[in-house]
Amino acid sequence: MDSPSQLPGFLESCQRRIEAVLSAEIEQCDASYSLREAMAYACLGGGKRIRPVLVYGANRALDGNLADADPAAAAVELIHSYSLVHDDLPAIDDDDLRRGKASVHKAFDEAVAILAGDALQSLAFAVLAEPSRSHAAATQLRQIQVLAAAVGANGMVGGQCLDCCATGSESSLQALEALHRLKTGALIRASVLLGAHSAESATDQQLADFQLYADCIGLAFQIQDDILDVTADTASLGKPQGSDQHNDKTTYVSLLGLEQAQSKASELTGQAISALARCGSEADLLRELATFITSRAR
Amino acid sequence: MDSPSQLPGFLESCQRRIEAVLSAEIEQCDASYSLREAMAYACLGGGKRIRPVLVYGANRALDGNLADADPAAAAVELIHSYSLVHDDLPAIDDDDLRRGKASVHKAFDEAVAILAGDALQSLAFAVLAEPSRSHAAATQLRQIQVLAAAVGANGMVGGQCLDCCATGSESSLQALEALHRLKTGALIRASVLLGAHSAESATDQQLADFQLYADCIGLAFQIQDDILDVTADTASLGKPQGSDQHNDKTTYVSLLGLEQAQSKASELTGQAISALARCGSEADLLRELATFITSRAR
Numbered sequence: 053m054d055s056p057s058q059l060p061g062f063l064e065s066c067q068r069r070i071e072a073v074l075s076a077e078i079e080q081c082d083a084s085y086s087l088r089e090a091m092a093y094a095c096l097g098g099g100k101r102i103r104p105v106l107v108y109g110a111n112r113a114l115d116g117n118l119a120d121a122d123p124a125a126a127a128v129e130l131i132h133s134y135s136l137v138h139d140d141l142p143a144i145d146d147d148d149l150r151r152g153k154a155s156v157h158k159a160f161d162e163a164v165a166i167l168a169g170d171a172l173q174s175l176a177f178a179v180l181a182e183p184s185r186s187h188a189a190a191t192q193l194r195q196i197q198v199l200a201a202a203v204g205a206n207g208m209v210g211g212q213c214l215d216c217c218a219t220g221s222e223s224s225l226q227a228l229e230a231l232h233r234l235k236t237g238a239l240i241r242a243s244v245l246l247g248a249h250s251a252e253s254a255t256d257q258q259l260a261d262f263q264l265y266a267d268c269i270g271l272a273f274q275i276q277d278d279i280l281d282v283t284a285d286t287a288s289l290g291k292p293q294g295s296d297q298h299n300d301k302t303t304y305v306s307l308l309g310l311e312q313a314q315s316k317a318s319e320l321t322g323q324a325i326s327a328l329a330r331c332g333s334e335a336d337l338l339r340e341l342a343t344f345i346t347s348r349a350r
Numbered sequence: 351m352d353s354p355s356q357l358p359g360f361l362e363s364c365q366r367r368i369e370a371v372l373s374a375e376i377e378q379c380d381a382s383y384s385l386r387e388a389m390a391y392a393c394l395g396g397g398k399r400i401r402p403v404l405v406y407g408a409n410r411a412l413d414g415n416l417a418d419a420d421p422a423a424a425a426v427e428l429i430h431s432y433s434l435v436h437d438d439l440p441a442i443d444d445d446d447l448r449r450g451k452a453s454v455h456k457a458f459d460e461a462v463a464i465l466a467g468d469a470l471q472s473l474a475f476a477v478l479a480e481p482s483r484s485h486a487a488a489t490q491l492r493q494i495q496v497l498a499a500a501v502g503a504n505g506m507v508g509g510q511c512l513d514c515c516a517t518g519s520e521s522s523l524q525a526l527e528a529l530h531r532l533k534t535g536a537l538i539r540a541s542v543l544l545g546a547h548s549a550e551s552a553t554d555q556q557l558a559d560f561q562l563y564a565d566c567i568g569l570a571f572q573i574q575d576d577i578l579d580v581t582a583d584t585a586s587l588g589k590p591q592g593s594d595q596h597n598d599k600t601t602y603v604s605l606l607g608l609e610q611a612q613s614k615a616s617e618l619t620g621q622a623i624s625a626l627a628r629c630g631s632e633a634d635l636l637r638e639l640a641t642f643i644t645s646r647a648r
Binding site for chain 1: 378379380381382384385386389432436439441442459460461462463464465467468469471472473475476479480481486487488490491494495497498499501502503504505507508509510511512514515532
């Protein structure tokens with residue numbers, strides 16, 4: 053990693069790329085005007101796009117063709133967007149602000165927010181299943197298996213439910229880790245794996261290495277989120293600062309203290325980079341991403 | 351159709367079969383106890399199972415093996431169940447009663463209802479994508495395409511959104527039909543098509559015939575729903591009678607009057623049966639189902 057950083061340029065090109073892919077997909081949703089507007093509002097024009105970047109990064113690390121990773125990149129961001137829309141609802145986290153603007157149920161209404169989230173989830177699977185010139189049906193099916201397992205009751209939504217139930221009650225470090233491995237970790241892992249599958253050449257060893265990498269950055273990502281909730285301000289977060297504490301949530305910071313949380317995040321970053329020891333310089337982007345995730349300010 | 355009716359026995363065996371399939375799938379969701387309980391509550395032990403029955407009926411009409419239709423039957427019922435859970439939410443239809451018992455957000459809470467619906471949708475795609483010994487990957491992928499297109503913004507959810515927006519405002523027959531072709535018709539059509547695909551032998555002509563059949567019974571089903579909302583009582587409906595009128599909804603009955611609505615439903619039943627003219631006696635179950643749909647009392 054002595055060469056100049058490729059990351060800023062890569063992030064920017066991924067962000068532009070995913071915006072175009074998502075925008076084209078949402079344009080095709082034309083049954084209901086307000087539904088399409090809410091879907092576009094929820095997933096266009098904002099966000100860090102960490103998950104699509106991981107898809108593209110894993111594709112690159114296996115010498116893949118970025119265009120082959122577009123469906124997977126779109127799918128994970130559609131899922132992420134839907135989960136934010138539903139999480140923000142009054143019955144769940146009751147957040148009025150997201151990515152610096154009104155959340156979907158405030159900008160539209162609750163019914164439209166629920167339905168837009170539902171439609172974004174369907175669209176994620178539709179995109180992954182679209183007829184493909186570059187992927188074998190078996191590869192697409194494998195991608196759908198990975199995504200469906202990651203986002204359902206044994207993945208993201210299961211974690212979200214544990215989070216709802218845990219709010220306000222004391223929680224151990226082990227329980228917190230189990231929660232986050234599902235709530236945020238499962239989709240981050242799926243992003244890396246879908247990116248690897250999009251390159252069509254991944255070996256089992258590479259998939260195992262990528263999975264370990266993904267698990268480490270997934271946890272590091274969440275710890276950094278908890279840190280930022282304490283250290284950043286509302287303007288850079290795009291959501292209310294201090295909302296974890298306000299909601300009486302157990303976080304890495306509340307359990308470990310700020311300093312230990314920061315050192316755990318750094319440790320995980322190191323482990324993520326070590327997991328890629330068998331990979332060549334094509335994986336430098338993933339290595340840089342691991343560092344980026346715990347140094348980001350929002 | 352001079353032979354004795356096969357339908358009662360078939361309905362019962364399909365209902366038993368789908369209960370076992372769904373129950374096994376939900377048992378595997380073990381990350382969060384309350385989530386799994388809510389999912390089970392939403393989709394086990396009740397319901398007419400019309401959509402799985404259509405899947406199995408279409409499979410039978412093409413001499414398929416019923417076991418090959420289990421994933422598709424489960425997937426359409428999981429989608430149907432999730433849509434009921436979300437539709438019942440206070441922000442959408444605000445119904446406290448479903449299938450004769452408290453709706454999910456009343457029996458659990460709103461957060462769990464939103465998340466259980468989300469997880470049921472993911473599970474539908476997971477089930478269709480499960481490794482299969484009997485289906486080619488291309489067939490499974492085709493099934494996922496059909497389902498994803500049917501349930502998203504250009505299908506069921508799009509129709510639901512039109513329905514939310516249309517509530518309380520005057521609506522034409524044409525608009526009502528467009529709405530229902532999406533809201534209930536799309537998933538009914540998908541059920542028949544997925545059943546056909548599960549038999550692996552469907553020709554394009556057969557798929558076109560089945561699609562016409564499905565479109566006719568889909569509309570007939572909705573008209574019958576509107577009729578029952580006026581003519582049946584709360585106990586047999588398992589949901590509040592008269593809720594359409596109460597919610598000031600435009601229905602076939604409000605637009606056409608009861609008698610004309612009934613004759614339109616019969617006409618559609620006839621068209622559905624005619625669409626199967628090229629099929630042999632294996633399609634008798636589908637023919638009987640068309641009649642059943644407009645003669646059902648709940």
